[in-house]
Amino acid sequence: MKKMILLLLMSVGALFQFCSSTKKAQASVPKVTYTANVQPLIVNNCSPCHIPPKGNKEALNTYETAKANIDESIVRINKKPDEKGFMPFKHPKLSDSTVNVFVQWKADGLLEK
Numbered sequence: 001m002k003k004m005i006l007l008l009l010m011s012v013g014a015l016f017q018f019c020s021s022t023k024k025a026q027a028s029v030p031k032v033t034y035t036a037n038v039q040p041l042i043v044n045n046c047s048p049c050h051i052p053p054k055g056n057k058e059a060l061n062t063y064e065t066a067k068a069n070i071d072e073s074i075v076r077i078n079k080k081p082d083e084k085g086f087m088p089f090k091h092p093k094l095s096d097s098t099v100n101v102f103v104q105w106k107a108d109g110l111l112e113k
């Protein structure tokens with residue numbers, strides 16, 4: 001019986017440790033924001049076409065416009081370069097980690113900063 005209780009205590013302890021360590025890991029991953037993460041990627045990859053006044057395509061140069069076009073943007077940057085509607089137009093496909101910043105921005109709630 002003593003052995004059983006000890007075993008029970010040990011497994012409860014292990015469970016708590018697991019929970020608190022996953023919580024900590026989550027808290028230390030900062031959320032993706034427009035200002036810190038998304039804006040630099042748009043400036044680098046979507047200009048000049050989407051940055052007025054030089055670009056005459058759908059403007060993506062502000063928080064509001066980037067947010068309004070996020071669904072369409074995610075669809076297009078996930079296309080293959082030879083598919084219709086692929087973005088960035090006539091450029092190499094963005095890396096998976098870059099695409100993931102856009103996806104994660106949406107998942108985190110499209111925060112401005």
Ligand code: HEC
Pocket residue numbers: 042045046047048049050057058060069072073076077084085086087088089090091
């Ligand atoms: C070299 C110019 C160029 C670059 C760079 C470029 N685009 Fe585009 N984009 C276009 C053109 C041209 C169109 C219109 C044709 C079409 O819809 O496929 C367009 C259309 C779009 C649309 C649809 C807008 C609408 O009216 O519905 C979205 C969204 C978009 N681009 C996102 C992006 C994103 C995000 C990037 C950067 C990762 C990017 N584009 C980079 C030229 C560009």
